[in-house]
Amino acid sequence: MLPEVNVMAMSAVARETVFALRRQIAKIEGTLPERLQAPAPGAPLDAARLDMTLVRRGLAVASADAFLRTGIEGLDTALGGGLPRAALSEIHGLETRDAGAVAGFALSLVSLILKEKQGLPMLWVGTSEIFHEAGLPYARGLHALFGIEPEQLLFSEAPKLLDALWIAEEAARMTAFAAVILEIRGSPRLLDLTATRRLHARAQNAGRPLLLLRQAGEADPTAAPVRLIVSAASSASRETVAGPLAGSIGRPAFKVDIGKSRTALPGQFTLEWNPNEHAFAERTENPVAVVPASQRGADPAPAPGAVLAFPAIGSPASISPTIGDQPSRQQHPAHRSPRRAG
Amino acid sequence: MISHRDNNTQRIAALDERAEALKLKRGMGIADARAMHPMIDVVEADPEADRRLLEGLADWCDRYTPLVAIDAEDGLFLDVTGCTHLFGGERAMQDEILTRFFQQGFDVRAGLASTPGAAWAAARFHGNRIVAGGEEEALLSPLPLSALRIAPETRASLESVGLRTAGAVMAAPRAPLARRFGATLLLRLDQALGRLDEAVSPRLPVAPLSVERHLAEPVMLTDDIERLVSRLAIALKTDLERRGEGARTLALLLFRVDGAVSRIAVGTSRPMREPRLIQRLFHERLAALEQNIDAGFGFDLVRLSVLSAAAFDLVQGDLTGETDDDDADIALFADRVRARLGEAAVLKPVVVESHLPERAVKSVPFAEAPQRRAPAAGRAAPPRTAPPMTIYPPERPVRLFRSPEPIEVPATEIPEGPPMNFRWRRALYRVARAEGPERIAAEWWRQLPGEEEAPTRDYYRIEDSEGRRYWLYRHGLYSSAAQAAPPRWYMHGVFA
Numbered sequence: 001m002l003p004e005v006n007v008m009a010m011s012a013v014a015r016e017t018v019f020a021l022r023r024q025i026a027k028i029e030g031t032l033p034e035r036l037q038a039p040a041p042g043a044p045l046d047a048a049r050l051d052m053t054l055v056r057r058g059l060a061v062a063s064a065d066a067f068l069r070t071g072i073e074g075l076d077t078a079l080g081g082g083l084p085r086a087a088l089s090e091i092h093g094l095e096t097r098d099a100g101a102v103a104g105f106a107l108s109l110v111s112l113i114l115k116e117k118q119g120l121p122m123l124w125v126g127t128s129e130i131f132h133e134a135g136l137p138y139a140r141g142l143h144a145l146f147g148i149e150p151e152q153l154l155f156s157e158a159p160k161l162l163d164a165l166w167i168a169e170e171a172a173r174m175t176a177f178a179a180v181i182l183e184i185r186g187s188p189r190l191l192d193l194t195a196t197r198r199l200h201a202r203a204q205n206a207g208r209p210l211l212l213l214r215q216a217g218e219a220d221p222t223a224a225p226v227r228l229i230v231s232a233a234s235s236a237s238r239e240t241v242a243g244p245l246a247g248s249i250g251r252p253a254f255k256v257d258i259g260k261s262r263t264a265l266p267g268q269f270t271l272e273w274n275p276n277e278h279a280f281a282e283r284t285e286n287p288v289a290v291v292p293a294s295q296r297g298a299d300p301a302p303a304p305g306a307v308l309a310f311p312a313i314g315s316p317a318s319i320s321p322t323i324g325d326q327p328s329r330q331q332h333p334a335h336r337s338p339r340r341a342g
Numbered sequence: 343m344i345s346h347r348d349n350n351t352q353r354i355a356a357l358d359e360r361a362e363a364l365k366l367k368r369g370m371g372i373a374d375a376r377a378m379h380p381m382i383d384v385v386e387a388d389p390e391a392d393r394r395l396l397e398g399l400a401d402w403c404d405r406y407t408p409l410v411a412i413d414a415e416d417g418l419f420l421d422v423t424g425c426t427h428l429f430g431g432e433r434a435m436q437d438e439i440l441t442r443f444f445q446q447g448f449d450v451r452a453g454l455a456s457t458p459g460a461a462w463a464a465a466r467f468h469g470n471r472i473v474a475g476g477e478e479e480a481l482l483s484p485l486p487l488s489a490l491r492i493a494p495e496t497r498a499s500l501e502s503v504g505l506r507t508a509g510a511v512m513a514a515p516r517a518p519l520a521r522r523f524g525a526t527l528l529l530r531l532d533q534a535l536g537r538l539d540e541a542v543s544p545r546l547p548v549a550p551l552s553v554e555r556h557l558a559e560p561v562m563l564t565d566d567i568e569r570l571v572s573r574l575a576i577a578l579k580t581d582l583e584r585r586g587e588g589a590r591t592l593a594l595l596l597f598r599v600d601g602a603v604s605r606i607a608v609g610t611s612r613p614m615r616e617p618r619l620i621q622r623l624f625h626e627r628l629a630a631l632e633q634n635i636d637a638g639f640g641f642d643l644v645r646l647s648v649l650s651a652a653a654f655d656l657v658q659g660d661l662t663g664e665t666d667d668d669d670a671d672i673a674l675f676a677d678r679v680r681a682r683l684g685e686a687a688v689l690k691p692v693v694v695e696s697h698l699p700e701r702a703v704k705s706v707p708f709a710e711a712p713q714r715r716a717p718a719a720g721r722a723a724p725p726r727t728a729p730p731m732t733i734y735p736p737e738r739p740v741r742l743f744r745s746p747e748p749i750e751v752p753a754t755e756i757p758e759g760p761p762m763n764f765r766w767r768r769a770l771y772r773v774a775r776a777e778g779p780e781r782i783a784a785e786w787w788r789q790l791p792g793e794e795e796a797p798t799r800d801y802y803r804i805e806d807s808e809g810r811r812y813w814l815y816r817h818g819l820y821s822s823a824a825q826a827a828p829p830r831w832y833m834h835g836v837f838a
Contacts, residue, residue, distance in 0.1 A: 100838055
């Protein structure tokens, strides 16, 4: 932990040196750069203040393009600017049957990257086990939804996890791929802190993202700075000229939990992927209930007797009309759910 | 002594000198032989193993000439034209081969002549004789008819008319011989005498380029082999440059001291001649094969050959000496993965015009896939020859199962409608919403005539109560006939 440095008092040359050192330290520590929040728009703009970097934990100077912005203000802010570009990022699915949603979310991130690096190929590495359990990448679907041309896609099926890790390590050090996806199932012992650190270091050096998809994986110790937990969310209805088409299945939607992040508290976001513009949109209001009423077994039995309006003194919430809209336990705000270890 | 089964009788197929001394002969019944000498040791013949051994020896003979052919079940042809001076002349070469075989425990006869037929006869009837050009007739004349490599029936009929030596056949008038005994006899005769050319068809294709190194001290360590590979690759580079080519397939041959030969091949996606890259490919291959290569007492000859080559386009690097060629990086990456994990380790989807989802995309190994054209900077992308797009392209999943997985559908709302719930991999899913059907019929143009038409598939997009989206289909239709089995349902893919 370095003490807070008053940059203003230094000469320009010394400041440069400090910044360079900070970058070095950040690289060695493998920490995500942390930044002060942007000053409020109304606040007087102090040029020196912009240069100042506060140290909370670790230390780094972040450049704006170090992050892949998802386009969702809340998620980007929570992650401290977006998903790190040159890093290993873990994307978990709680069950193997979520593989479609997890892969879809990872591919939408790849699609966002490809918007800037057009024409670069991507590599999808998986073990035979996961490709057998969850299906092979299907180029037609990828093209329609994420704009990834079939000739941009390479995939590699490794018979064993060790081989998959080797391929991913070799691919992660190359700059010729826009992104590398490594997909495995469960929490194998082979993929421990050391293995993830190796992957992370290679991704950092190459400056390319490496997305580690873990289907039915547990929150093991990992060197990845960010872990997201993705599951499927009910899609909205299709939009037509005459309004939403009842009973139809619209754009893909994902529920994204922040499982681990150095900057963010755990939180949940519901994103929708727009396949036409290749961009995320946040689901503001749910056309259909995201969580079914009877999520934990049968519906609770209605209380006997008539419900009367009963204004309680000093507790305005109890008469709130949104009493039925209370979020379920899974939807509690970020700061109230336990933080995942990592 | 080795026995084989012939017409329900065990007969002697081969025997060693000590058995011969006991007056046993080939073709004798085993029961008779046992009656004469109860102590004899009989082993069942194993033609497969014999063949493997002969192939192993042929591999080993590769060190003398690339043109090695297997002759029937007990011989090898070596075309040593132009190779003898490397080993100090014909006599020295033959002696070396015989000595080496003897050291390995084989009793070998060799003959060297300017035609395969004469060499064959020399090896079998003289032993270690070198026949100079033009002496073939003198060699063959006194030999029996079996020296001519003719069928036993032809030989028997020739003997029945009194022609018992090759010389007698040569002296006889040709036309009646051809009429009576067929063209093969004269063909063999002419080939043996050099009047007609006979080509020895080699076992393995001859490499257009190869470099090798004989080692005074055998090497055993993988690191040493890799170092040798890079040395050989440097030597190979000049040859490839002179031809304006790059290697597409490379083979490394490791000749072990005791005669075993390991052959390690690597393929490249694009022509390659850079020694460093060649060494890296072999590094991966050797790492993958580590357990399978038995160095034994070491390798004393290492050869690197180019099995196939293709034209090599020179690329000019920029001033920093680095060409920023992403495609080349990817090709090298794919080659290395392929060298370690096999041909199908890196796959590339290729879109095929087909209605059937599983046929519409074919996965081909990277090396066979059409190469991606790099978009030229500053120029518009070439017009894509994409199929005409419909306004609403059909929804396709992001993942497709390798083979559709059967699911149980207890009930559908209406007979030909989507399921209300289904059981897949022993878990029950409740259908919240469904879209469809999209009916995909079998492709009649791929059907064999007379084959019954495959049932249609009705695909549904399903969203379950948890929000996961699936792609199901019903194979066939519900028919009105009560006896007919209801159509089966399958899970084919998952959506994002």
